[in-house]
Amino acid sequence: MSTRPVLLVAAAALIDAEDRILIAQRPEGKQLAGLWEFPGGKLEPGEGPEAALVRELKEELGITVALADLVAHSFASHAYENFHLLMPLFTCRRWQGTPMALEHAALAWVTPAEMAAFPMPPADEPLVLALRDRL
Numbered sequence: 001m002s003t004r005p006v007l008l009v010a011a012a013a014l015i016d017a018e019d020r021i022l023i024a025q026r027p028e029g030k031q032l033a034g035l036w037e038f039p040g041g042k043l044e045p046g047e048g049p050e051a052a053l054v055r056e057l058k059e060e061l062g063i064t065v066a067l068a069d070l071v072a073h074s075f076a077s078h079a080y081e082n083f084h085l086l087m088p089l090f091t092c093r094r095w096q097g098t099p100m101a102l103e104h105a106a107l108a109w110v111t112p113a114e115m116a117a118f119p120m121p122p123a124d125e126p127l128v129l130a131l132r133d134r135l
């Protein structure tokens with residue numbers, strides 16, 4: 001049996017007043033380029049998932065989020081070829097600022113049903129279904 005290192009990534013579903021969710025397109029030159037994802041990223045050593053998300057949402061989207069406004073929703077556990085991704089997904093309905101694509105190729109606000117039309121990494125499939133079931 002092959003073993004892979006576990007990679008911890010925290011991701012957020014930002015939800016607007018119309019229950020649309022923000023997804024972001026990975027830029028050229030990166031792994032999984034062109035696919036749409038939930039904003040977020042890898043935890044730094046010693047960092048908790050919520051703190052990592054607050055940092056990543058600032059870096060990637062330019063918004064300010066309070067730890068208390070991140071609500072645990074579901075998680076992805078997916079074996080990629082070189083690592084095993086463990087990715088908690090948090091919902092967030094309150095933030096300061098307007099999300100901008102500072103590190104992504106594009107942003108889109110979509111309903112969970114509309115998300116099916118946007119190609120996402122394989123790890124995200126169960127998360128999309130979980131969001132469709134329960135927001």
Ligand SMILES: Nc1nc2c([nH]c(=O)n2[C@@H]2O[C@H](COP(=O)(O)OP(=O)(O)OP(=O)(O)O)[C@@H](O)[C@H]2O)c(=O)[nH]1
Binds near residue numbers: 011041122
């Ligand atoms: N943020 C995010 N990452 C995801 C999602 N789905 C998914 O498989 N991933 C994977 O989780 C990892 C996230 O790492 P990252 O965004 O911090 O790093 P990256 O690949 O952009 O590379 P780098 O920041 O080291 O240059 C990537 O391997 C990415 O493919 C998702 O919905 N959101």
